[in-house]
Amino acid sequence: MRAVMAIARKELTSYFFAPMAYIVIAAFLLMNGFIFSVILAALSQPGAFSAQPMLLFFGGTTFFWIFMIVMTPVITMKLGAEERKTGTIETLMTAPVSDLEVVLGKYLGAMALYVAAWLPTVLYAWVLTAYSKVDVGPVISGYLGVLLVGLFFIAIGLFTSLVSKNQVVAAMLCFAILLVLILISILTFLVTDPFWKPILQYVDLWSIMQGFAKGVVDSRSVVYCLSGTALFLALGYQAMQTRRWR
């Protein structure tokens, strides 16, 4: 545990020492702020359909998912790839730490940055309360959804970085996997086959996020995100293990 925390802290420190963390967070907030104001403006139009702004904000627009599949690889790409490229993996893995501790430490560090990027958006909800009545429940479950999807995506990013020696390759691989996961939502919409439809619906991240944003915490969605997280963390751990047998 001590080593896990030390590695997590080191990763987080590295993010904030490089301009990367600031660029990620600034770009994220800028775009999110813009989207949020667009959503508000659209909903304030006379004749606009009535909806909760936060419902659209959490996964209700394509922008949400574009951010997610761009931001995730940017956060995770260097985690493993850089250690391999610069050779620091050798100092790291000759210290008395286990592969599992390294994987978990890196994961926690990346998650911390992810959470740090989302944290300021709580202000949006707070701003809304000043102008209209905001139902707190769906906002909280919306953030739960953001956290769960984040856990899942960051695990994918960490895995792709652990198997690559090159950050760009890691980022592209992560991007590709995330894109497939998101495209499933479109597929769900198109497929009518009675066998495939329920399966695809189960893994349809768009409706999963919409569920959370509406205030519905569906245990199936939670299980899906957490098992995806576990799967990719396990794959990442396996990647660390096999590295030793070359």
Place this chain on the structure above:
Amino acid sequence: MIEVKDLVKRYGDTAAVNHVSFQIHPGEIVGFLGPNGAGKSTTLRIMTGFLPPTAGEVFVGDHSAQEDTKAVRRLIGYLPENNPLYEDLRVREYLAFRATLKGIPRKARKGRIQEVLEACEVTEVKDRIIGACSKGFRQRIGLADALLANPPVLILDEPTVGLDPVQIVHTRSLIKTLSADHTVILSTHILPEVEAICSRALILHHGALLYDGPVSELRQGLGGEAGGLLCTVSADAEAARRCLEGVEGVERVERLATAEGPPRFHILTAQGKDAREGIFRACAAAGLPLLELSVQQVSLEEAFLSIMTQENSSEVLS
């Protein structure tokens, strides 16, 4: 302390390390010698548990480097080749991170970091970002990291590469000081380094162990024939030569090329004869002032080359 048993490491068809066995006892300071690509780094990486061997075993303390990696890593302070560091951390942050990884208790951490900073003379850059440090400082930061947990074994892979002459001298003397209470294994392709620091040498070539013994014997035993004598006489070259050739036990006298000044000779003596006293008396009798008389040392380079050429010729034969 360390036992390496019949170690083999193959990459595809090429054997980087080929049936190497040796033991290292506590308190020894061992130099791992060999040209680039001889298998030094690979052997050291296996010893630290970083790489698995294809065959063979390594024990550090009583622990197998393959099965009980964590215990082995606790016993070893390792400075890898090229000394990889996290460029974007500050020096003291890096050392604090490493200290935590190595399980140094929170209370002792600060004091210990201060100690290694001082021992490696890097205190002045402790607040600097590692990426902005010079090669010399970086090397010593790596060394400081290896020392952090005060491990009984230090494995240093080419610790003086890329340093300037002053830093090399500093680093060597630091390693020599450390050897008082650590078992040190260092690899290098610089022979005088081994001569300056180590008590024992292991020579690797093409993955095979060619020599394992004291550094002092490396010079005598493997240098082939004795080096002979060097002699400078303040006199006319021909007169001096005649005088020297007349001494009992002298077999051949060769004049060495010197830019200016009195003539200098290389004297080969008969096996087992020490002609030095005779030379002194002969010169004194002839009234020729003797300016220099010394035994020529076989350089380690020569010894090394002779070992390697022997190896090559035996390869041809077999």
